[in-house]
Each structure stands twice: as C-alpha cells, then as structure tokens.
Amino acid sequence: MKPILEIKNLSVDFKVNDKALRAVDDLSMTIYRGDIVGIIGESGSGKSTLASGILKTVRAPGKVSQGEIIYHTPDGEKVDLLKLSSKEYAKYRWTNITTVFQAAQNVLNPSLKIKEHFLETAWAHDNSLSDAEIMEKAKELMKSVRLEERVLESYPHQLSGGMKQRTIIALSLLLEPDLLILDEPTTALDVITQWYIIDILRKIHDKTNITMIFLTHDVSIIGSVVNRLAVMYAGQLVEYGDVESLFFDPTHPYTYGLMHAIPSLRDDMSKRRAIPGYPPNMLNLPHMCRFTPRCPIAQAGKCEGIKEKTDVMYNSKDSQFTRCYSWEKVKEL
Ligand SMILES: Nc1ncnc2c1ncn2[C@@H]1O[C@H](COP(=O)(O)OP(=O)(O)OP(=O)(O)O)[C@@H](O)[C@H]1O
Numbered sequence: 001m002k003p004i005l006e007i008k009n010l011s012v013d014f015k016v017n018d019k020a021l022r023a024v025d026d027l028s029m030t031i032y033r034g035d036i037v038g039i040i041g042e043s044g045s046g047k048s049t050l051a052s053g054i055l056k057t058v059r060a061p062g063k064v065s066q067g068e069i070i071y072h073t074p075d076g077e078k079v080d081l082l083k084l085s086s087k088e089y090a091k092y093r094w095t096n097i098t099t100v101f102q103a104a105q106n107v108l109n110p111s112l113k114i115k116e117h118f119l120e121t122a123w124a125h126d127n128s129l130s131d132a133e134i135m136e137k138a139k140e141l142m143k144s145v146r147l148e149e150r151v152l153e154s155y156p157h158q159l160s161g162g163m164k165q166r167t168i169i170a171l172s173l174l175l176e177p178d179l180l181i182l183d184e185p186t187t188a189l190d191v192i193t194q195w196y197i198i199d200i201l202r203k204i205h206d207k208t209n210i211t212m213i214f215l216t217h218d219v220s221i222i223g224s225v226v227n228r229l230a231v232m233y234a235g236q237l238v239e240y241g242d243v244e245s246l247f248f249d250p251t252h253p254y255t256y257g258l259m260h261a262i263p264s265l266r267d268d269m270s271k272r273r274a275i276p277g278y279p280p281n282m283l284n285l286p287h288m289c290r291f292t293p294r295c296p297i298a299q300a301g302k303c304e305g306i307k308e309k310t311d312v313m314y315n316s317k318d319s320q321f322t323r324c325y326s327w328e329k330v331k332e333l
C-alpha cells in the first residue's frame with residue numbers, strides 16, 4: 001500500500017465574534033493510493049473544512065493553524081500542499097487533485113455549452129492536447145458517466161440536476177487526476193439518482209483506480225462503495241479503519257451509534273435509534289471527551305470521559321484507530 005496523502009496534525013480555525021472556533025482539530029490520517037475513503041459526520045463536524053484544507057481553499061476568517069498535508073505524486077515526489085503558494089498549488093489542481101462538491105452544479109457557466117467547459121478546462125491546464133483530442137476524451141468521459149454525446153452540445157439549463165452532477169464528475173476527470181475529493185456529491189439529488197451516481201463512480205474507480213475521498217453525513221449511501229471509513233465528531237477524527245470493521249465492530253461509541261441509526265428498507269425500522277442529543281457548541285466545548293454528554297458508556301457509569309485521554313488516538317485493531325480510550329466497552333453496548 002502506497003500512501004497518496006498523509007494528513008498530519010491538521011487544525012483549521014475560524015474566528016467567530018472574536019472567539020476561536022477550531023473546525024478541524026489536530027487531524028491525522030493517511031490515505032493510500034487506490035483507496036475509496038468515506039469521511040462521515042454530522043452537520044458541522046468539520047468535513048467541508050477538512051476538504052478545503054486539503055484543497056487549500058480555506059478563506060478568511062478561516063486559517064490553517066497547524067499541520068502538514070503531504071501529497072505523494074505518481075512519480076514518487078513528496079509535496080507538502082500547505083507550503084505551496086496558490087500559484088504552485090494550481091499546478092496540481094485538476095491535473096492531480098480535483099473536487100466535486102454539493103453545490104457543484106452552480107459552477108457550470110450558463111452561457112457556455114457543456115463541450116466548451118471541457119475545452120476551457122483543458123486549455124487552462126494542459127496545452128498538450130489538441131481540440132480534437134479534448135473532444136474525444138470528453139465523449140469518452142460522458143459515456144463513462146452514462147450521458148449521451150449530444151449533451152456536450154447542451155447548455156447547463158437544459159440538464160437535470162443529476163445530469164449536471166454527472167457532467168461535473170466527467171469534467172473533473174478530464175485531466176486524469178489521481179485524487180478526487182467529493183464533498184456531498186449526491187446530497188441534493190433523489191435517492192435513485194444518488195445510487196446511480198455512486199455506481200458510476202464505483203465503475204470509474206474499477207477502471208482507473210483513482211483515489212477518492214467522499215465526505216458525507218449519509219453513511220447509508222457511501223457504505224457500499226468505500227473501503228475505508230473515517231468518522232468525524234465536533235472537529236475531531238474519532239475513528240478510522242476498514243469499512244466492514246467499522247460497520248460490524250466499531251470501537252468508538254459514536255460510530256456504534258451511527259451504524260445503529262442507518263435506516264434500511266429491509267429491516268425493522270423500530271430497531272433503528274437516532275443518537276440522542278446534539279454535538280457540542282464548538283465555541284464552548286466541554287472540558288471532557290466531546291462525546292461524553294451523548295455517550296452510552298459514560299451514561300452507564302463505565303467511563304469518566306477524561307479529556308486528556310482523548311487528545312490521542314488508540315490503535316484498537318489492525319489498522320483501526322479510535323479516540324475512545326474505553327473502546328473495549330463498546331462491545332458491551
Ligand atoms: N466561514 C466560516 N466562518 C465561521 N465558521 C465556519 C465557517 N465555515 C465553517 N465554519 C464552522 O466550522 C465548523 C465545521 O463546518 P463544516 O462546514 O466544515 O462542517 P460539515 O461537516 O461540512 O457540515 P455539513 O454536513 O453541514 O456540510 C462549523 O462549526 C461551522 O460553523
């Protein structure tokens with residue numbers, strides 16, 4: 001397994017009413033080439049902020065206050081993305097690292113035909129392709145997202161939301177990046193279209209082995225496509241490991257709660273339980289483990305939720321890490 005992205009001690013802060021809000025708190029994780037990693041967490045847990053940290057698009061009042069993000073290029077070079085200037089980063093954007101996000105549909109220029117988006121993207125980043133070659137690739141990519149070639153002649157307003165989202169996925173793959181970051185890529189779409197797009201992405205991965213990072217609050221949609229799963233809670237990474245292990249043998253009570261809250265058409269809905277309570281106020285964090293107020297282990301009197309013990313992560317199983325120091329008690333839930 002070769003790493004593609006090593007995130008080391010990343011923190012991103014916002015200033016809100018003169019108070020510091022640490023949206024991503026000392027997050028470390030390694031993503032391997034060819035992985036499909038899901039990053040899940042409730043609204044406000046810091047997923048999009050993490051994505052903007054990797055993409056170097058954190059804007060004031062936000063700021064990366066510490067950390068390194070080491071990108072391993074296909075040639076084996078190591079680049080700390082955070083040390084690059086915007087101009088230097090631009091060399092990697094689209095050609096190596098690219099993104100599709102929830103509101104992506106708005107990035108299509110209403111006055112340009114879809115094919116012109118492909119041409120302009122290629123012209124802006126790669127002068128080596130002739131226009132005929134670009135169009136050849138565009139056609140092939142449209143096919144891979146199951147859109148007809150004629151869509152290239154359309155304007156964005158002539159497409160449905162799902163078609164626009166698939167167009168953007170095709171566009172993001174034009175320059176053959178090796179890392180694709182998808183922030184809630186399907187959330188605005190109906191469930192059938194969500195599954196359809198996930199299936200398309202899975203096929204693209206089978207064909208190209210592109211590394212993907214999916215950020216979403218909806219684990220039921222991505223569970224079938226990711227091989228690794230990371231769970232965020234109140235700005236912290238709380239668990240990370242193989243998806244099956246996190247589903248069936250979680251070692252953090254929050255992951256346990258999420259897995260038991262997934263609705264499924266097939267099983268007994270009455271057994272599904274939402275996690276009671278809410279995430280903490282990020283401007284006023286409790287001086288204890290951040291999950292304590294909602295934690296079933298703490299409520300059973302089996303853990304004191306000592307903050308200092310949650311400042312590090314524990315290797316609970318083979319390549320599985322948890323922030324819960326009482327992780328052995330998750331089995332008793
Ligand atoms: N521009 C900003 N200014 C101030 N605070 C911000 C800003 N952007 C994000 N935050 C704060 O950072 C925290 C993390 O937000 P983020 O958007 O990363 O969450 P998320 O996990 O992507 O949520 P969602 O599922 O709703 O997309 C939140 O507490 C949010 O209020």
Ligand SMILES: [Mg+2]
Pocket residue numbers: 047048049183184
């Ligand atoms: Mg978000």
